[in-house]
Amino acid sequence: MANLQSNFIGIKSPNPFWLASAPPTDKEYNVRRAFEAGWGGVVWKTLGEAGPPVVNVNGPRYGAIYGADRRLLGLNNIELITDRPLEVNLQEIKAVKRDYPDRAMIVSLMVPCEEDPWARILPLVEETGADGVELNFGCPHGMSERGMGSAVGQVPEYIEMVTRWVKKHTRMPVIVKLTPNITDVRKPASAAKSGGADAVSLINTINSITSVDLDLFSPEPTIDGKGAHGGYCGPAVKPIALNMVAEIARDPSLRDVPISGIGGVTTWKDAAEFLALGAGNVQVCTAAMTYGFKIVQEMISGLSDYMDDKGFASVDELVGRAVPNVTDWQYLNLNYVSKAKIDQDLCMSCGRCYAACEDTSHQAISMSEDRVFEVIDDECVACNLCVNVCPVEHCITMEAMEPGLTDPRTGKLVEPDYANWTTHPNNPSATAAE
Amino acid sequence: MTQSPFSPGVAAGRLDDAAYSENFSELHPALDPHEALVAADRCYFCHDAPCITACPTDIDIPLFIRQIATGTPDAAAKTILSQNIMGGMCARVCPTETLCEEACVREMAEGKPVKIGQLQRYATDHLQQQGIHPFSRATVTGKTVAVVGAGPAGLSCAHRLAILGHDVTVHDARPKPGGLNEYGIAAYKTPEGFAQAEVDWLLQIGGITLEHGKALGADVTLDQLQSDFDAVFLGMGLGGVNALDVEGGDKAGVSDAVDFIADVRQSSDLGALPVGRDVVVIGGGMTAVDAAVQSKLLGALNVTLAYRRGRDRMNASVFEQDLAASKGVRIMTNVVPKAVHGNGAVREIEFEYVTDDMAGTGETVRIPADQVLRAIGQTLESNGLPDLEMGKIAVTGSGRTSVDGVWAGGDCALGGDDLTVTAVAEGRDAAMDIHASLMG
Numbered sequence: 047m048a049n050l051q052s053n054f055i056g057i058k059s060p061n062p063f064w065l066a067s068a069p070p071t072d073k074e075y076n077v078r079r080a081f082e083a084g085w086g087g088v089v090w091k092t093l094g095e096a097g098p099p100v101v102n103v104n105g106p107r108y109g110a111i112y113g114a115d116r117r118l119l120g121l122n123n124i125e126l127i128t129d130r131p132l133e134v135n136l137q138e139i140k141a142v143k144r145d146y147p148d149r150a151m152i153v154s155l156m157v158p159c160e161e162d163p164w165a166r167i168l169p170l171v172e173e174t175g176a177d178g179v180e181l182n183f184g185c186p187h188g189m190s191e192r193g194m195g196s197a198v199g200q201v202p203e204y205i206e207m208v209t210r211w212v213k214k215h216t217r218m219p220v221i222v223k224l225t226p227n228i229t230d231v232r233k234p235a236s237a238a239k240s241g242g243a244d245a246v247s248l249i250n251t252i253n254s255i256t257s258v259d260l261d262l263f264s265p266e267p268t269i270d271g272k273g274a275h276g277g278y279c280g281p282a283v284k285p286i287a288l289n290m291v292a293e294i295a296r297d298p299s300l301r302d303v304p305i306s307g308i309g310g311v312t313t314w315k316d317a318a319e320f321l322a323l324g325a326g327n328v329q330v331c332t333a334a335m336t337y338g339f340k341i342v343q344e345m346i347s348g349l350s351d352y353m354d355d356k357g358f359a360s361v362d363e364l365v366g367r368a369v370p371n372v373t374d375w376q377y378l379n380l381n382y383v384s385k386a387k388i389d390q391d392l393c394m395s396c397g398r399c400y401a402a403c404e405d406t407s408h409q410a411i412s413m414s415e416d417r418v419f420e421v422i423d424d425e426c427v428a429c430n431l432c433v434n435v436c437p438v439e440h441c442i443t444m445e446a447m448e449p450g451l452t453d454p455r456t457g458k459l460v461e462p463d464y465a466n467w468t469t470h471p472n473n474p475s476a477t478a479a480e
Numbered sequence: 481m482t483q484s485p486f487s488p489g490v491a492a493g494r495l496d497d498a499a500y501s502e503n504f505s506e507l508h509p510a511l512d513p514h515e516a517l518v519a520a521d522r523c524y525f526c527h528d529a530p531c532i533t534a535c536p537t538d539i540d541i542p543l544f545i546r547q548i549a550t551g552t553p554d555a556a557a558k559t560i561l562s563q564n565i566m567g568g569m570c571a572r573v574c575p576t577e578t579l580c581e582e583a584c585v586r587e588m589a590e591g592k593p594v595k596i597g598q599l600q601r602y603a604t605d606h607l608q609q610q611g612i613h614p615f616s617r618a619t620v621t622g623k624t625v626a627v628v629g630a631g632p633a634g635l636s637c638a639h640r641l642a643i644l645g646h647d648v649t650v651h652d653a654r655p656k657p658g659g660l661n662e663y664g665i666a667a668y669k670t671p672e673g674f675a676q677a678e679v680d681w682l683l684q685i686g687g688i689t690l691e692h693g694k695a696l697g698a699d700v701t702l703d704q705l706q707s708d709f710d711a712v713f714l715g716m717g718l719g720g721v722n723a724l725d726v727e728g729g730d731k732a733g734v735s736d737a738v739d740f741i742a743d744v745r746q747s748s749d750l751g752a753l754p755v756g757r758d759v760v761v762i763g764g765g766m767t768a769v770d771a772a773v774q775s776k777l778l779g780a781l782n783v784t785l786a787y788r789r790g791r792d793r794m795n796a797s798v799f800e801q802d803l804a805a806s807k808g809v810r811i812m813t814n815v816v817p818k819a820v821h822g823n824g825a826v827r828e829i830e831f832e833y834v835t836d837d838m839a840g841t842g843e844t845v846r847i848p849a850d851q852v853l854r855a856i857g858q859t860l861e862s863n864g865l866p867d868l869e870m871g872k873i874a875v876t877g878s879g880r881t882s883v884d885g886v887w888a889g890g891d892c893a894l895g896g897d898d899l900t901v902t903a904v905a906e907g908r909d910a911a912m913d914i915h916a917s918l919m920g
């Protein structure tokens with residue numbers, strides 16, 4: 047069993063799996079169950095100002111999209127920040143932290159974009175014994191209409207300003223949670239850094255309408271015949287989240303900003319991918335909301351086995367390992383040539399590769415009378431679509447051609463040397479190799 | 481219940497009412513909507529799918545399953561029924577394990593095919609139970625066609641001709657339409673009057689007249705039909721049964737399995753149907769299995785299915801053989817009947833063991849039997865028919881016989897397996913050829 051102990055900006059937890067600020071962390075009851083199940087930490091669901099709490103809709107709060115067998119792939123929500131009184135939440139946070147001192151307890155906050163409300167709430171949070179705060183600059187629905195959440199997160203100057211206030215009024219570590227509903231995530235990350243944030247966490251949810259009721263002609267979830275956009279999360283958003291995490295992790299000016307990775311983490315593998323792209327830990331929500339808290343046990347065993355396999359003594363050895371390999375398209379090796387290969391022993395002859403290639407790609411798969419499917423190397427551009435649509439894992443693979451062989455498609459030798467677009471003769475802006 | 485399974489001889493009422501109702505309940509209950517969606521999600525939507533190739537009626541299976549998966553089961557039903565108007569019955573009685581489901585790539589990959597037959601039933605039931613008939617007739621052509629036989633071949637042919645605008649008269653010897661769907665298939669495969677309901681639904685197309693009690697050769701002749709109609713389709717099946725040509729083969733207690741099956745299907749009180757304590761069914765096809773299993777379900781104590789070759793040569797599918805075994809039927813192989821013993825009524829049947837190439841071994845065995853059911857093949861009863869080949873009507877192309885203007889399909893015609901689905905395909909294809917011929 048590998049050592050999964052995590053130390054994220056000085057906050058220790060027995061593993062790098064935290065529950066994100068969301069319904070699963072709204073109450074003492076839920077959080078105690080989460081800690082009993084093995085979660086390393088939680089970010090308590092966002093607290094607002096003292097006084098009358100926000101109200102939620104009394105109709106459905108979630109919408110979903112599904113894959114085969116009604117497997118939940120994406121979830122959308124229009125729930126607001128906690129609708130329970132501030133003092134109740136603070137008491138519960140204190141009680142839970144007291145009973146689980148080894149777990150990370152982060153408190154998510156969202157108050158109006160003025161210094162006073164932040165100055166008022168931070169001492170109250172500190173008093174609970176919490177390990178840190180996360181600034182919710184991400185929620186794209188409801189609160190953003192009141193100038194909070196993503197309304198702040200979409201303006202880098204506001205992010206910097208508020209972060210600075212928070213750092214001024216607390217000794218706790220400060221994580222700034224970023225919205226993906228922007229053009230370039232490096233700008234808000236940079237603003238957080240300038241404001242003195244200890245870390246960023248991303249991504250918050252994405253503006254979305256998951257479906258339309260075709261009888262009512264209303265977006266879902268439908269509240270009395272109307273719908274509003276919600277925040278999208280779950281497995282479907284993972285690729286967007288991974289890219290945003292990588293963009294920050296590989297930016298030279300942001301390299302020292304710790305990242306808490308969020309967005310569709312469902313299995314240990316997803317978590318390991320976030321870590322490899324530079325996240326120091328991960329936060330999970332939708333997977334827990336879909337399957338319950340017990341999934342963390344698979345995440346723990348899976349990451350542990352993987353680290354043992356790789357010989358990693360600590361989570362930090364994995365963090366950022368893939369970052370040097372994230373590059374721009376223009377630097378990809380254009381001399382690298384591969385071809386699809388179909389393992390006939392694994393092939394069950396469904397013909398999906400053929401339909402995909404024949405109808406929508408390069409006509410590079412042949413089909414015999416007796417349903418044997420083979421790659422035509424003369425036509426194969428190695429687009430990978432056949433691999434992607436094949437129902438059998440590892441049945442179709444992309445095999446690199448050895449340098450010195452001739453690519454039957456182009457008739458050209460496979461060159462041993464690396465060469466990219468910047469020096470390609472077809473590139474009008476090419477610069478000659480020096 | 482006055483008798484028990486132990487009562488000797490051929491007797492009715494061996495079981496109590498609850499047992500009959502349990503035994504003859506549906507073999508494969510219908511999928512509920514959730515089960516259908518789960519099953520539909522397993523389809524890979526294969527390119528040029530092997531299941532379609534394996535279906536004698538070429539139903540676009542991936543398309544109809546996708547239509548179920550996307551919440552449009554009635555569209556799925558239309559996809560099915562446009563190729564196979566008896567898709568509802570075929571969903572119940574097709575040996576899918578040797579047709580579409582055997583070809584399913586998931587059978588190859590996991591040994592668990594997509595439940596194509598049950599999904600087909602889900603879709604067709606969904607449509608038909610609403611009473612929707614999704615086809616309509618073309619402008620009436622004024623052409624008339626006589627169809628002989630209201631079974632799967634004849635009704636399939638008649639329906640397609642009716643769609644195309646022709647007027648069809650179907651002649652059938654029996655008092656009810658449906659042919660083997662109504663008289664020749666085990667009750668537990670199609671309970672609750674489905675065969676008649678399907679015929680009623682099919683006839684909603686209009687333009688089809690049914691004439692009952694009209695046996696070809698006895699009540700109508702081919703010559704007469706040819707002179708009264710613009711074309712004739714023969715789909716009357718096989719009326720005769722091969723005799724048990726051994727010493728004592730005519731003793732009381734020896735009868736035809738097809739009659740026994742028909743009696744079960746037509747019975748309104750299973751407790752009144754007599755069955756032997758020791759039943760021996762001779763044969764190795766679907767009819768033999770249907771008769772053997774239903775004998776057991778009626779309360780026979782010992783049922784033996786005796787087949788002359790090995791199990792691998794039986795016409796009944798492995799699924800059917802296993803079904804028989806699971807119901808307690810003993811399957812004896814490599815035996816041929818030598819004599820039927822008994823003083824008046826059958827008491828024992830004597831078999832000789834034979835090798836795989838049917839050579840006698842000289843070794844014999846006698847087993848108790850108070851009822852012997854023959855399921856050793858059916859024959860075409862005929863005179864004045866088009867040319868025959870191997871005892872069936874010779875056909876070329878889409879069912880053209882040696883007589884101009886006369887087509888044939890289903891079990892009475894040569895070619896194809898003797899399956900409901902094959903008969904439907906042959907009737908449909910003959911209709912298209914008749915149409916081309918009439919309108920050409």
